[in-house]
Amino acid sequence: MAIDFVNLVNVIISGVLTGLVYGLMALGLSVIFGVARVVNFAHGEMMTLAMYASVILFGAFELNPFIAVLPVAVIFFVLGYCLQRWIVNPFVTRPEHAQFMLLLAIAIILTNGQLMVFGPDARSVRLDSLLESIELGALLIDRGKLYAALVALSTAAALFSFFRFTRSGTAIRACADNWIGAKVVGLNVKQLYALAFGLGSVCVAVAGCMMLLLVDLTPSIGPGYTLLAFVIVIVGGLGSMNGALVGGVLIGLSEALAGLFIVPSAKSMFSFALLIVVLLLRPRGLLGGRR
């Protein structure tokens, strides 16, 4: 089978751009796990909720996802903050599997609540301004994907600088490193956990609005993205923020290449195979710390 070079490069570019959006989604999971120590098994379901919010804003006010992302992100920050504060927080000190089951219950409720409210039909947002691709010589770049990736990248950059340069960001990192120590020096750990959960939710919200430009939305895609987020984060290294982005790009790329060389429907099998290999050889992930 001859695959011509230009086609291959196009697929690689498309995979990397999609991967950046995946990376932002996984970054949210990484923040939530790394700081708030919550195994957010409702991650993909939260993302589909953000996608529905964006679809509704588009239908009601003609807001395109690039603008809708702002109100959706604010709503999700509040949502994530409250979820952690009121429901998840008592579970932080309970065994891991109890947390897992709690979030699983939330995931089931979200998926089927969406199914009941919005129905099983696929929805999408089509923007006329994004129909034309950018041509670079022989290369074609999908406008929607490019802009989505740029938004994802700048959100990630904003988050990185928040953690690096602000007082709250530093406090959150201190909390993640050693929460007893953080408590001892007088940080409000509970509030910082909730803040981290809120920030993770913002990542999910932004990723969801951008994902709307890449895929069709049905309630049933949620669980798949939860698994994908976990695969990415484990491949990149749970708790490592760079790792989440790198893992996202890696998975986006491998999915795109699997779609090109093998049957497209088998693409997620590659992600899972990658997960199994990484779990066995580098349980802490590619960019994770030492054991």
Next chain:
Amino acid sequence: MNRRAVSLLSTLAATLIALPAFANDYFISIATLFLFFAYTGQAWNIMMGFAGQLSLGHALYLGVGGYSAGALYFHYGIGPWLGVGLAIIVCIALSAFLGALAFRYGISGVYFTLLTIAFAECARIGFDHLSWTGGSAGLFLKVAQRDRIDLVNLRGPPALYYYAILALTALACGFSAWLLRRRPGYYWQAIRENEEAARALGVNTVRWKILAVIISAAMTAVAGVFLAFYYNNLFPEQIFNINRSVEIILGPIVGGMGTLFGPIIGAALMTLLTDGANELVAALGWNIPGVKQLVYGVILLLVVVYLPDGIWPAIARKLKLER
């Protein structure tokens, strides 16, 4: 067990044995479903409730078991009695591989859970593309006359399947009770409570955890064979679906993990409530998909938040069934 418990248990057993004589086919099908989840819950409970290893990929053994026996019957006309042997062997090999891989490399907690999901998802996609078993279009077993009882090929009226799964559930309960009072049961509980301490006392934790995974998988494989011959069709998207794994774990979690009766009570409650919710929605004339699963989710949430030990320990205290 005290005398109260014995008399309650024998009443329950007598009711279940006599049930097909009074119930119609619809009710028998509901009871069969309940027993199916009680059985699979019992199997899952050995791994999580006894040994503390959370699997969210039991659909893997359900599917591989069902497909092993189903394909044997479909291609060579070999009935389920040999098929179940093959299913058990295949699932033991698979689970031993998964367990050895995971525990040798020290994968535990949420990482282990994700590994079980990854295996099940790989199998789902793999079977989708395996043309020998019909791929994503599914595998269909020959449907025979429903009124003639054919024990060799497990063909017959609904009551036959009901008694088959009832016998399996009773066996599983007896087996679990036996295991709990033997060396494996004590070792597993030690590992569940504190793995480091168990290892320090000289328990080969890797070996015992693998044993729990194997036993649980072999029991689930039998349930898969039952499912294949009960419904006469197998679709990778259904049997390997993560929702199957979730349904399996709901009964024991709601009923009470690590207890013998928790999985049974939990399965009964879940079956009744979800069926009730479905009936209610149908009676109101609404056509809303997802109600059943939403009920699952809400019950799971309530139990995890308010009754972390499940409902059986609470009931047992109320009825004074504890020794």
